[in-house]
Amino acid sequence: MERQKRGPAHRLDNVKFSPVRRVLNLANELQSQGRDIVHFEIGEPDFDTPDLIVSNSVTALRDERKTHYASNLGDIGLRNKIAELLKKRNGVEADPAKNIIVTVGAAEAVFAGIMAVVNEGDEVIILTPAFMFYENTIKMAGAEVVEVPLKPENGYQIQISELKEKITDRTRMIVLNNPHNPSGVVFRPEDLMEIGKLAVENDIMILSDEIYDQIVYDGRSCLSLASVPEFREHVITINGFSKAYAMTGWRLGYIVADEKWIQAILKVHQYTTTCVPTFIQIGTARSMLEESCLQQVExxxxxxxxxxxxxxxxxxxxxxxxYVPSQGAFYTLIDISKFGLSDGEFAERLIREKGVAVVPASGFSENFKGHIRISYATSESQISDGLEKLKEFCDELRGEK
Structure with a gap:
């Protein structure tokens, strides 16, 4: 009897590729054909990494040969500096030896945090539209995604009554992203406090992705739930250097949690990535809180x-x-529903006809169609050029009706 060939693991059946990367790949393909493309799709600062981080990392690599394994937890010098930053910026108390793991970007921190806490059959609440990494990691963990929609008519702010309705005996985690990708909203502190209380009352963990917490506008700040003592055991905080320090390619992030969760998360981290390159950790530790570096961040x-x-x-x-004006990060969601095209059709035609790359918002939630996401992490000249082309496109669409 002939044996049937087996395919990939079933846990990947409902896991999707990133819609951002799909658009980026098309943009790069068109660029390779000689097209001029305005990149509004990728959430990557167009700045260089602060000079001091570069020079100190080069020194650690070239002159000091810091090329050996670091601790699975991360270089203790870097963990000390992260703890100092957390205390100074967010009021979070973290023991560098017990509460922090250095990860390969915030993405690995999200993956490890979910995998270490969520069991098969659990429910995980996410606020949608949301960074697609959450949904797909939850599915890989064998858990069920429960969406709580953020609505433009509410300024994308959390409606606590709607979140409460989604909590069941199977709810294991609530995922927060503040400031929020893709809307750019900064969540109200009073709503975050209510979520913290719900987590304690229902024994739910909160995964708080705060990767954009240093990119806020109009004098705002972000409440980090881990700064509230009574919530601390229920919060896993995710952060990193990719966005605020323009270090996307360095892959340097961290995760902060109570010691019992750190030990579980460490198992996932240990068997996936082991450690971040040592010279990167040392170079960053020597630089990240120096005045010249912080000035470049500001x-x-x-x-x-x-x-x-x-x-x-x-x-x-x-x-x-x-659109709803953003308050943090570098994204804006734009409602294009009046033009009679789906968000996918709108984005496809816009890049092919005008050379402007945007992301269909349905990629952040199947229930959130009729919007596109623009990233303004690009130059003023690119923003002006891209928006002129977007205006031309919209004018032409109105003429087609």
């Missing part, structure tokens, strides 16, 4: 705020679209 934040304002000035000149 300069980037201020520039993003200026770009955001330019984006809205240009968007306001386009008839037929609506």
């Amino acid at each position: 300069n980037m934040r201020a520039t993003f705020e200026k770009r955001r304002n330019l984006l809205y000035e240009k968007l306001d000149a386009i008839e037929g679209i609506r």
Whole structure:
């Protein structure tokens, strides 16, 4: 009897590739054919990594030969600096020896945090639209995704009554992303406090992805739930250096949690990535809190705020679209439903006809169609050029009706 050939693991059956990467791949393909493309699809700062981090990492690599394994937890010097940053910026108390793991970017931290806590058959609440990494990691863990939609008419703020309705005996975790990708909203502290209380009352863990917490505007700040003592045992905090420090390619993140969760998370981390390259950790530790480095971080934040304002000035000149102004990160969701195209059709035609790459928002939730996401982590000239082309496209679509 002939044996039937077996395919990939069934746990991947419902796991999807990133919609952002799908658009980026198409944009790169068109660029290789000689097309000029405005990149609004990728959430990557167009700045260089702060000079001091680069120079200190090069020294650690070339002159000091820091090329051997680091601790699975991460270099203790870097963990000390992360603890100092957490205390200074967010009021979070973390023991560098017991509460912090250095990870390969915030993405690995999300993966390890979910895999270490969530069991097969559990329910995990996510606020949608949401960064697609959450949904797909939850599915790999064998758990069920429960969506709580964030609505533009509410400014994408959390409606606590709607979240409460989704909590059951099977709820194991609530995933938060603040500031939020893809809307750019900064969640209200009073709503986050209510979520913390719900977590304690129902013995639910909170995975709080705070990767954009240093990129906020108009004098805002973000509440980190781990800074509230009574919530601390129920919060796993995710953060890293990719966005605020423009270090996407360095793959340097961290996870902060109570010691009992750190030990479980360490098992996942140990058998997936072992450790981040040692010279990167040392170079970053020697630089991240130095004044020259922090000034570059602040300069980037201020520039993003200026770009955001330019984006809205240009968007306001386009008839037929609506948006909720972002308060943090570098994203805006734009309602294009009046043009009669699905978000996928709109994005496909926009890149092929005008050379402007955006992400269909349905990639962040199947229930969230009729919107596109724009990343303004690019130059003012690119923003102006891209928005002029978007306006042309929208004008032409109105003429087709």
